[in-house]
Amino acid sequence: MGSILVFGASGQLGQCLAHVARERNTPGLVFLPEEQANILNPDGLQALFAEYKPSYVINCAAYTAVDKAEDEVEIARKVNRDGVENLSRLCAEYGTTLLHISTDFVFAGTGNQPLVETDETAPISVYGLTKLEGEQVISEYTQQYFILRTSWLYSEYANNFVKTMLKLGRDRDELRVIWDQLGTPTYAIDLAGCILTIIETQSQQYGIYHYSNEGVTSWYDFAAAIFELSQTKVKTTAIRTAEYPTKATRPAYSVMDKTKAKAQLGVAIPHWRESLKVCISRLPA
Numbered sequence: 001m002g003s004i005l006v007f008g009a010s011g012q013l014g015q016c017l018a019h020v021a022r023e024r025n026t027p028g029l030v031f032l033p034e035e036q037a038n039i040l041n042p043d044g045l046q047a048l049f050a051e052y053k054p055s056y057v058i059n060c061a062a063y064t065a066v067d068k069a070e071d072e073v074e075i076a077r078k079v080n081r082d083g084v085e086n087l088s089r090l091c092a093e094y095g096t097t098l099l100h101i102s103t104d105f106v107f108a109g110t111g112n113q114p115l116v117e118t119d120e121t122a123p124i125s126v127y128g129l130t131k132l133e134g135e136q137v138i139s140e141y142t143q144q145y146f147i148l149r150t151s152w153l154y155s156e157y158a159n160n161f162v163k164t165m166l167k168l169g170r171d172r173d174e175l176r177v178i179w180d181q182l183g184t185p186t187y188a189i190d191l192a193g194c195i196l197t198i199i200e201t202q203s204q205q206y207g208i209y210h211y212s213n214e215g216v217t218s219w220y221d222f223a224a225a226i227f228e229l230s231q232t233k234v235k236t237t238a239i240r241t242a243e244y245p246t247k248a249t250r251p252a253y254s255v256m257d258k259t260k261a262k263a264q265l266g267v268a269i270p271h272w273r274e275s276l277k278v279c280i281s282r283l284p285a
């Protein structure tokens, strides 16, 4: 097998991929942070593809600032759509399989049943819309892709909800957290494992997949579990979305059904609480 190029390598998922690849001794991964490989620079990308002729590209690069995206539509669209187009075009030219990550925010979140891959998308934020545009542009160029839609990513790396809660829990006497947005947290280490499994098994079951941890929770219950497992004492109050105004609207219900990933990719998926335990045990006390 040839090289595996990882774009956006210094982000949360990029660092988790490096962690899991080290653990599994997976050969061939080339980690490319933004300074070395900007997905908005077609000439730079062309040179990388010509040098490595990669078997796989893993695209971890994205614009992920959900609220800021409401004011920065153009830059969000450039990274989340145009950058993905640049990668897709080259993947088609070089016969490279593209592994791309998308989000539960492509859905409106107005339902109350776990979402399957074929459910109607209807993003309600700029971030969600530009991520959907990124999904759509891939299939204009290649059929040799895996799009993994995931949700509520956290890990010991980079910034995420778990690390924010632990910091706020130390700094404040009381926290107010939304309990009427339901979804499933995903330990980015588990997602990285799923991505490497697709490569190691040389799966050709191309298409869109949902991948989060198992179970359902609210941000409030997630925060409560973070504090319980880390033995952080802080008063936590459950509030409604309307009581926590944000620039971007988030889906009220974005639980994803993982039946397809389990059946076609052969991955076992831990419950969110089990994975949270692992992450907390790896974070400094």
Ligand SMILES: NC(=O)C1=CN([C@@H]2O[C@H](COP(=O)(O)OP(=O)(O)OC[C@H]3O[C@@H](n4cnc5c(N)ncnc54)[C@H](OP(=O)(O)O)[C@@H]3O)[C@@H](O)[C@H]2O)C=CC1
Residues within 6 Å of the ligand: 007, 008, 009, 010, 011, 012, 013, 014, 033, 034, 037, 038, 039, 040, 059, 060, 061, 062, 063, 064, 079, 083, 101, 102, 103, 104, 131, 150, 151, 152, 153, 154, 158, 159
């Ligand atoms: N975080 C979450 O909760 C969720 C994330 N996702 C998706 O998962 C994927 C990984 O997310 P995550 O690792 O958490 O995100 P991060 O924001 O931690 O990482 C994204 C990385 O992409 C880099 N980047 C931005 N623009 C470019 C560019 N033009 N060229 C190359 N690199 C660039 C960023 O660099 P810099 O920081 O320097 O700009 C950053 O290192 C993304 O596709 C995201 O949409 C899906 C669901 C939930």
Ligand SMILES: Cc1cn([C@H]2C[C@H](O)[C@@H](COP(=O)(O)OP(=O)(O)O[C@H]3O[C@@H](C)C(=O)[C@@H](O)[C@H]3O)O2)c(=O)[nH]c1=O
Residues within 6 Å of the ligand: 064, 065, 066, 067, 103, 104, 105, 150, 151, 152, 153, 160, 161, 164, 175, 176, 177, 178, 181, 219, 244, 250
């Ligand atoms: C910090 C904080 C957040 N919240 C709420 C706001 C929001 O609804 C929810 C999560 O807030 P955050 O800003 O941490 O996370 P957010 O940026 O909304 O997370 C999303 O990121 C993108 C990239 C995705 O793709 C999504 O799957 C999802 O993970 O928690 C509180 O209620 N109280 C608080 O003190």
